[in-house]
Amino acid sequence: MSRTERRTVYGRAGTATPLWMWIVQRLSGLLLGPLVFIHVLVANAPFMVWLTALLLAVILAHGFIGLWRLAAMRRLTMAVSRYAVIASIAVVAVIAVFGIALLCSIP
């Protein structure tokens, strides 16, 4: 995230969201609806490895971009914004590590 990407819109400083993030967040959001529906309501769906792996991947993509945007668009200084992005990555890493471990442990 360089300084050149920082913009001020209506008096608020922030970082513009790259187009690919914007598209992936919307597509992953649309996918999350039916995936979560199946995960919660269909019996044994959480134990289908491919389905849970797909859900985890979509959650990671959607969650990371959401947190990144939250961190980047806040009215913060550049240094704080950088720490917020690192925190976003840390949260997603926790979900990824435990999620993959969980996938490998599904009976």
Next chain:
Amino acid sequence: MATETLKLPRDSTRQSAGIVYGRLSKTVNRAAGGIIIGFVVVHVVGLSVVYWSALRPVLHLMPWLSGIQFNGWFHLIYVILFPAAVYHTLYSLKLILMDFGLRTGYRWTFWTISGLAAASAVWGGLGYVSH
């Protein structure tokens, strides 16, 4: 550091003096997303402790964790989670529709989505009451 006050491009009706529904909707949506992410972290880590053999010692220290979802009070989580999920879903769908050119009022969509989210909170609470 950016300025603290919101500067609207046109403010002839003194809109910024009242509730700015677009900004409020966005803020609530972000809070809802944060709640959902928090739940996902707890859900994934909690299940890992139960199912991942490497974390079996932790489960031995906290054996109550394996059946925690069957406790009545656990349903109280839904009072927060359901409205967060409903709000985040409906508001995001509205954003996508707006990307395709749909024009909607900020005020009525905020109150409609918030009302449905509140109803889902009641539904989540009923699960706790009936348990």
